[in-house]
Amino acid sequence: MLFTDLKLIKPILDALIKEGYTKPTPIQQGAIPHILAGRDLLGCAQTGTGKTAAFAIPMLQLLAKPTTMQGGGQRPIRALILTPTRELAIQIQESFNAYGANLRLKNLVIFGGVNQGPQVNELRRGIDVLVATPGRLLDLMSQGFINLKDIEIFVLDEADRMLDMGFVHDVKRVITKLPSKRQTLFFSATMPGEIQSLANSILTNPEKVEVTPVSSTADTIEQSLFYVEKDNKKSLLAYILADKTIETALVFTRTKHGADKVVKDLARIGVSAEAIHGNKSQNARQRALSNFKNRTTRVLVATDIAARGIDVDDLTHVINYELPDVAETYVHRIGRTGRAGASGISFSFCEAEETEALRDIHKLIGKQIPVNENHPYHVTFNKIMGRPKQAVRPQRPPQRSFGGGRSNAERNRKYGSKEPQRR
Template sequence: MLFDELNLIEPILKALQTEGYTQPTPIQEQSIPTILQSKDLLGCAQTGTGKTAAFAIPMLQLLHNPHANAKGPKTPIRALVLTPTRELAIQIEESFKAYGRNLPLRHLVIFGGVGQKAQTDALHRGVDILVATPGRLLDLMTQGFVNLRDIEIFVLDEADRMLDMGFIHDVKKVIAKLPTKRQTLFFSATMPTEIQKLANTILTNPTKVEVTPVSSTAEKIQQSIYFVEKNNKKDLLIHLLQDKSIETALVFTRTKHGADRVVKELLKVKIKAEAIHGNKSQNARQRALTNFKSKETRVLVATDIAARGIDVDELAYVINYELPNIPETYVHRIGRTGRAGLSGTAFSFCDAEEREFLADIEKLIAIKIPVAEDNPYAMSWQGLMAKAASPAKSKSGRGGSAGRSGGGRSGGPRGGNGGQRSQDREPNLSGAKRAPKPARRA
């Protein structure tokens, strides 16, 4: 099935074409028609399955009509997406921006850990679609900046993580302020008893949609982890790329600045590389992707948001220069390779500040990622732990406190025990060779 078979309006189809999307994922194919019929939906799906687009695309279409858009200069909030962390909130708002680029709808993301003035100013100007974390939303509701009486569509995203992070009571307070007559879209990776009860309470005759767990996609890809100090990562990357059998590689960083910095270092040693991220124009991003697909550019360095439209049929190598702080993102990244039955390889660099990210990733995929032995910059796990415990180091890499403001994650994704698990790792850093490379492709 193609997106143009889902009865989507032309402005959205044009936006999807600009992003490079033609085929919906299974959850998008199942969810979009149901949501367009204004029905409630219960989605059992994790981040990385395409669920954000599964609700964002039909929501944009439902909210875009002449009658709804003629309510005066200050638009009431008509749709609310509630999500547990600032990282997910930002990603969701980016999706609304991308798919709604040709529509006159206004959207805003609010979360804690930052000043509220820019957010309240935007709310005062009027917002159609609000993406929020529970704590900051309740704070602004209490102060009178947010009124939910005109909500037509409510999305509760990552409901089970809301429960794990202690936000479920805040979520219930928000729900109590919503109008009874509304469309509700409920997403959760798992269905513990309390989440099932909540779903039964707020959904009316929902359509249930389930997709394969995201963790299963990691099983067919050859993975290895490189323990390395942060300031040695660029040298390790160059070392790996000296292997001429790596014809092309997609390299991931967490930030736009980081992507540009990696490209600069590669160009210094005559490795043709380009960056693709949100600060690049659409034309520049498309040009970089075309060069990469034609192998004119050997290395494409990307951020997670920008990489959403990347679909290279025979990509053999993905390199995580920086580990993502959302474990599902790791699976989504490495899933760019090993497609259509072909083999794929994923190398990941882990420094002292990223050890908890690694524990979360391994917990999600239920695999202990093998340690790469061909590493001239190897640092033992004990060394990483000692360096991370140094008073000079901080744990700011996880994005701040996960308190009521919803401003990030603390510990593992299911209760914060991932850190303890990571301390048990003691890789043998001598003797073994790097795992064999995937078969060359025709």
């Protein structure tokens, strides 16, 4: 099937040709006809399957039709896309700009962490499509700058990520402000019970399109596992990046501190790298992402805030410097490469403390990641698991906190000593 088979209007087809698009991905093949027919849609697809285009392209075609707006008043907001992160919101807007380049439709992206003034000014000029994160949307609604009474199409994107980040109640507040007569498009990589209940409450006789469940990894991604001692991880990363054919690499760490440390380690060996995580300002995050996209920066080091929010053309390598705590996150991480049918490569480092996480990943994806032994820091699985445990210090009488809870020592023994990090 080609995009020309999907009954798209010429302005959109011309824009897609300019972007180099010819064949729709499975999620696009399944979703676009239903959306063009005005049906509600429940889309379940993993990251990297072309989901944004699956809703953006038909929405633009529907919105391009003449409206019944009378007079020369301010154009109302006709479509709302709600998404969990700033990075994803910006990239959705970029997609609307690309696919709608030949249409007279205006869009705006709003998110928190930046001055609201420019966003408010654009709202006053009038827009057709609004891409928003929940917090800033509710804030501007409460100030009277946004009215959703004219929304024709509502998209809830990355619904399961909304749940993970604690945004579900905000989403429900937004939904109460939408007109009952609308088209709703609901996308999620996974469908836990709470997300399924939310979908059932806002969709009307939806068509369901499901493509490649989250438990699978794309066949186009070549995966490799590197067993390595924890202290040798930075040396292994340097060894891998000594290969100049790796022009860009997205490196994942579990914590913000870990991301900053990897950047410093790479700087010492002359590799240009920047970090992107929750402690960075919005401007710093966007600058780092832009530098990575235009290849001014060779390596982008990210926490899982970026696992579903980074879309970089021709990204060939993803490196899991640290394995994620949640197995599904592994699929989302490596899905940053091998997108929309392209090939990609993922390298994952594993030391003794990460073997349990590795077992969870293998169980989820239903196969073993091939082990790469061809590097100077290789250590066998049996060896890292058979390492003598660190000497245990003599036990001291437990010291209770003033609040009567567990002491730090007790808490560390039960839950581990790592402080939880904001993603």
